[in-house]
Amino acid sequence: MTDERCPWCGDTPIYVAYHDDEWGVPEHDSGKLFAMLLLEGFQAGLSWITVLKKRAHYMEVMDGLAPEKIALYDEAKVEALLADPGIIRNKLKVRGAVKNAKAFLALEESPGAFSELLWGFTGGKTLDNGFRTMAEVPASTPESDAMSKALKKLGFTFVGSTICYAFMQAVGMVNDHLVTCPRYRELGGKVGAP
Template sequence: MGHGDCTWPVSDIERKYHDNEWGAELHDDRKLFEFLILDTFQAGLSWKTILNKRENFRKAFDGFDPERISEYDDLKLEELMQDTGIIRNRLKIQGAVKNAKAYLKAVEEFGSFDSYIWSFVGNKSIVSSINGPEDYRATCPESDAMSKDMKKRGFAFCGSTICYAFMQAAGLVNDHLNTCAYKNRK
């Protein structure tokens, strides 16, 4: 099956991501953490850039293991700053460590990151009515609330726009075009 009618996936890697992940409801804590870290690095860049470096990020960040990332020291941060396979931005690398620590606290408090993050949408995906590119938005009240709460809990790079992109990636929001073959996927 092709990428349906959604117009944004133009490269092979984007089509594969669209067809297999984007907008599908995600409840796996480790995968949610991966998207959180990838969205940290995506800030100000294209998602295609991140997708092209995803395997490099996976290797550099110990398979997105939040416990290991939360313990990164200055030596590891310097090692990451030298890794040409990832986005070498010191603030974003430090943000990933900060997010790992905040993630672990959220898991401890809520039992799972899934329980925490899906609470912002009442545990049910928001299905947007998208007829064309003009209907896309960058934030919503739920991403505003998520951003505010995540900042309070010590997360970094979690503005409402980044939260909304995370929500799209993890299926908390389904922004496929109404005519897309993947609109009704769970």
């Protein structure tokens, strides 16, 4: 077995750093999970590297992606964001971020509720897929289908099953590093899993 980084990140430095340091690392903090879900929603229909390159600017102009602040955005703030070339200026996505922040706050009345809900779809643990090729990696799974359905019922938007699965990969709910990638084992993957 050769130790080769997952091929999806190519050799672009920002993408390689994201793959090596963030992607697939289990995250349980509700606020950080919310921020990543928002970014995954902004990515819909685009490549992840597009969002990755704009992430720092999102953090700057959208109050660190803090739900308690985004939930209070008024029409003037929304219009200011839609005029900002540093973000993805999609009306539905920007308004959806406000809607999602409100849905998050309604759910997060008890601290950790958002994290508990999301991790509940994997039984509270990382699912180790043990894929050998990119062709094996699915776009969605029964778990992401269930997550999508639950989030929509709670009032979230831009949470289709494909977005939810990409989110699950990003926050370590699934270990989808290929078994030939050093990060697979570093993140607890067992060759021969599941």
